[in-house]
């Protein structure tokens with residue numbers, strides 16, 4: 001089928017590439033002209049595992065094209081809107097990019113179009129889109145509007161798109177539902193040439209869940225808010241563990257063994273970030289408020305998350321006493337591993353707080369440094385984890401990239417002013433680190449002190 005994707009960000013680019021991979025003819029548009037030029041010249045504007053290879057493959061066989069939004073609208077029978085929906089100052093989702101696309105569709109489209117919201121939007125956006133398309137339509141075109149929320153995770157977006165647990169679509173006409181079923185059929189049947197695995201036929205087929213548009217829109221916001229709630233919950237349990245001398249990893253393990261709870265999203269840390277959870281929780285609170293529902297539970301989720309940065313800085317202060325003039329290594333800037341995305345990354349907030357107290361930061365991230373430089377230009381960016389730790393009074397692990405688990409700790413200890421690791425993700429082993437002479441501080445009562453240091457402190 002001929003499909004269009006509007007917006008070549010993390011979601012749009014993955015969507016366009018994967019829809020082409022499963023056999024469709026896709027035209028992807030991007031309004032940022034630098035980004036568009038890169039894509040047209042085969043240069044990736046973002047880092048996402050496997051995506052570059054998929055794009056290269058489908059472009060070679062002529063199934064993926066990049067260009068303007070106007071041309072994309074002329075191209076596809078179905079149009080996926082994947083533009084950003086950032087938060088406004090009051091927490092509402094900013095839908096101006098969605099509105100702009102709707103206007104262009106209304107002006108340019110001829111004949112029938114299925115317009116699909118894949119961007120995360122508040123409930124009832126589909127109804128607004130429908131109204132807007134008919135008000136601004138000039139060509140007598142017919143539209144269906146459907147919601148198709150995206151659940152992919154940055155860092156594994158290609159895998160998540162091709163092997164999802166569920167595909168949710170919300171449509172109010174059988175024609176729209178049928179079209180979406182046809183588009184996704186290869187994924188539902190798990191019948192496509194998989195660019196990642198050789199054992200795909202063994203994979204589980206996803207559930208194709210068809211609902212009305214409002215319910216589909218709510219499924220996305222409710223899912224993200226629920227996951228954010230789980231994170232804030234375990235972070236409060238972590239605080240309690242620190243206060244009473246318990247170990248949050250054991251508590252989380254014990255909780256997660258209950259199948260009604262499950263182990264996912266029970267990792268305490270420096271709080272959630274990225275372009276989804278913080279803004280989606282805010283937008284969900286706002287839409288609930290406007291609908292007369294007091295979702296104060298989620299306000300607490302947000303508040304707990306906002307306090308994580310200060311809590312972590314306090315932990316660092318407890319260890320280093322005075323921060324002014326201290327050299328501090330930061331490992332990890334992206335909001336999570338395997339992405340270069342630093343939007344709402346807690347690591348950046350932590351760095352700003354430490355800098356405000358006069359600490360000197362030496363930072364390293366395997367992929368996110370270019371994007372971080374736009375946000376915080378005035379810190380020392382290093383080539384690798386060892387260079388960042390040179391002469392440092394502490395290493396702070398803020399993003400759990402795999403390479404930080406494979407560090408040569410003996411070498412590292414020799415480079416640092418003081419052998420102190422503060423692990424904001426509980427990603428490292430306290431036993432391993434203490435065996436190399438490090439003092440280890442994790443989240444939620446997880447810590448380790450080498451024998452020599454213990455006797456020194458205890459006299």
Ligand SMILES: NC(=O)c1ccc[n+]([C@@H]2O[C@H](COP(=O)([O-])OP(=O)(O)OC[C@H]3O[C@@H](n4cnc5c(N)ncnc54)[C@H](O)[C@@H]3O)[C@@H](O)[C@H]2O)c1
Pocket residue numbers: 006007008009010011012029030031032035069082083084085097100101118119120121150151152153154275276
């Ligand atoms: N990033 C994620 O992990 C994720 C996961 C699921 C859902 N979402 C949702 O998907 C949406 C997109 O997120 P993202 O992370 O891909 O954002 P993004 O900022 O990376 O990408 C959006 C892109 O759309 C482009 N754009 C804006 N207006 C345009 C127009 N008129 N024509 C063409 N291009 C246009 C922007 O230049 C940008 O490149 C958001 O609503 C987000 O909440 C994101």
